[in-house]
Amino acid sequence: MTTTPFFNNQTLETIYKRHSIRNFTDKQVAEADIRTILNAANMAPSAHNQQSWRFIVIKGEKKRELVELVNSKATEFPKSSSVLLRMASRSIASAPTIVAVVNTAALIKHGTKLFQIDRDQAFDFFRTMEIQSSAAAVQNLLLAATSLGLATVWLGILFLIKDEVLTLLGEPQGEFMAVIPIGYAAKESKGPEKRPLELIIKHYT
Template sequence: MNTNETRRTIKARRSTRIFASKDIPEEDIIRILESANQAPSAHNKQSWRFIVIRGPRKQALASLVSERAGQFKKPSSTLLRMAARSIFSAPVVIAVVNTGELVKHGTKSFDGVANLTELFRTMEIQSSAAAVQNMLLAATSLGLGSVWLGILCLIREEVLGLLEIQEGEFMAVVPIGYAQGKSVAPRKKSLESIVDFLS
């Protein structure tokens, strides 16, 4: 197969949910953040913020998620408990927040376009998603594991409160560290089942 470093990294990326108790180099955190910041963003607004969480605040986040898990039914409770374990075991967690700058300031020059707020909000969420994917790939390229924890959306207000984020929309929480054990590759659909070629 014709492949290269980028394609190898894309293929090697796996969601890692349990991490070894080993710190990651500070430079790697910066490299991951720089990669996130290179993502495409609607109108190049880069309306994302990254909050790097370590130490007692990270443990407090893990405790919050674990406590709140009991208030949900399965499968949410199970996923929240798993998320708490990932946050607890990872040396670093990065939260991603959408600042909504495009919705707030970008609509002026588009007078008369219907549903502009909804359209711009969608594009900002997509931009943040691109940044998260860059983070995951950068982590993989540095020999690190990571996982995108969307389930924390269920308790987004409490998460934002704990992280002292006054303004912004919860996008993702990503624990990062050295994988404990090997993650099993899940099956992916065949191209035939998901692609249509038109001409």
């Protein structure tokens, strides 16, 4: 188990405290907390400062529709991926609030005009930049939630049914980034062991 070093530094402590949680209690998340979390997500760096993300807050009937969609589409996939889709639908059902993050493609449009490079290269470049920017926003969101005592999990598996998910959320032109259940952990988790730095760092001195 990865041990949490004591830093006496709230940011580092929050980073170490965040673990993916897939089951939640019934306790609702305060609207003010959701706003705090989304403001933190919105503070992320973004390529060309395009801030080309959108956050969709999902509760109630729309959440139930999302659970149904994921369950019904899961039957169309081979067992290994269908199991993950069903797991995701259980996490969505269990969390009081869900946030979906969608890319708007604003960076792709503006950047391609501005940079005057080959069209395919520009598309590849700006799409990657947009995904990376939104990933930074998602990480801000996860850490802000953790700092408020909330639990989250980044659900990427819904990418497999992204067109249906985006249509359900009224964002058919968007690009799927993440669906994030947010709530209070039913059970705390220490998360999986992280690989030791020695295996992943290369030094040139």
